[in-house]
Every structure is written in C-alpha cells, then in structure tokens.
Amino acid sequence: MSDVSVKICGLTAPDHVRAAADAGARYLGFNFFPKSPRYVSPQQAAALFEHVPVGVAKVALVVNATDELLDSITAVAPFDMLQLHGSESVERVQEIKARYGLPVIKVVGVADAEDLAAIDTYCDVADQLLIDAKAPKSSVLPGGNGLAFDWRLLAGRKYWRKPWMLAGGLNPGNVAEAIRMTGARQVDVASGVESAPGIKDAAMVRAFVDAAIRAG
C-alpha cells in the first residue's frame, strides 16, 4: 500500500471539494489570500466544509495574516490546520500556534541550495513544512504559480525532523518523477490540476492523486 499523501490546494466550489476527496486527497486547502484566483471568504469555506468527509484535513492558507484575519477565519470555519505561506518569522509561527491551538504548516520557498537552511529553522516550531518553489519577485502570488524548483536539491535528503510536503509546478504528468527524485511522502498541488485559474478539473485531480499514490 502507498504511503504517499496528497493535498489539493485552492478549492473554490463544492464539486471541486468532492472530486478531491473522492480521489483520495488527505488534505484540502482553502485560500484566504485576496489576490488569488483561488480566494474564498471564511463564509464560503464554511459552506464548502459540508462536502468534506470526516478524516480529510481542512487547511486554511494565509499569507502574513494578522490576528484579526485569523480570528475571522477560525470563528466561522472549523479548520484542522493553518498553512503559513508568507514570510512569517519563527516567533510569529509560535505565536499563531499558541493563539489558535492548531497544527501549523510553514511554507519554505526554494530556488537554490541556500534556501534549504530555512527548513531546519522552521522544523523547531512548525508541525509540518511545505517546500515550494520560490515565487519570482515580479509575481503577485507567493504560491500557486505552477513553477517547479530543481528537485535535485532534495535528492538524497529524505527526512527532516518534521513531516514535509513537496509543492511547486506539480501535475499529473510529473508528480511520480518528483516523488522518485525527492523521496517526498506528501505532495501538494494547486494550478497543476486546473483547467483555468481557480477551476479544478476533476479528471486532472483524479489523475494526480492516482499517479502520486502509485509512485509511493
């Protein structure tokens, strides 16, 4: 049996949620970055939760969020985890964990070998790491850009002290190779399973999850 878990990120509609859960995703991500084509309000997220089966983790994705924003999200939608996708410091991660009592996934953007040091730093405070391609400086979005980093940077480095996910430019056609090269046991995708920005494609979601699980 495969031990690879999949997170489908940026769900915006009930049929996307059902498609991801039916395909076997273990985590579903809901995006609260206002400039994202995948943005949902806390009320929309709460309504989408009605389509999430028990046992599938609901993850709130935020970027350098204030307590005010996090309060407004967590008051309305009972999330299982928080994904911090900005430049949150170690201290801010600790503060958020203490205030909300939820496990935190800290995102680390990688473009070259020097960026890997941040993974060790955040291992001390985060519950999981998400290793994503660093967004280009010109990009409006800090994630969800469909860009991959050089997976060879992770080759041979299978274990950190915390569980981690691989993200960035993954799609049904390359996820097996990414898993093989990096040893990732968890993978995350947003744009690679969409027919247009913010619109998940059920067949692509299914193909992605199947390919990831088969590769595990």
Ligand SMILES: O=C(O)c1ccccc1NCC(=O)[C@H](O)[C@H](O)COP(=O)(O)O
């Ligand atoms: O997806 C977005 O629009 C987004 C916006 C702002 C911050 C993060 C965002 N996505 C984060 C994710 O978790 C993505 O799954 C990850 O960056 C990989 O994206 P992709 O390369 O499109 O699969």
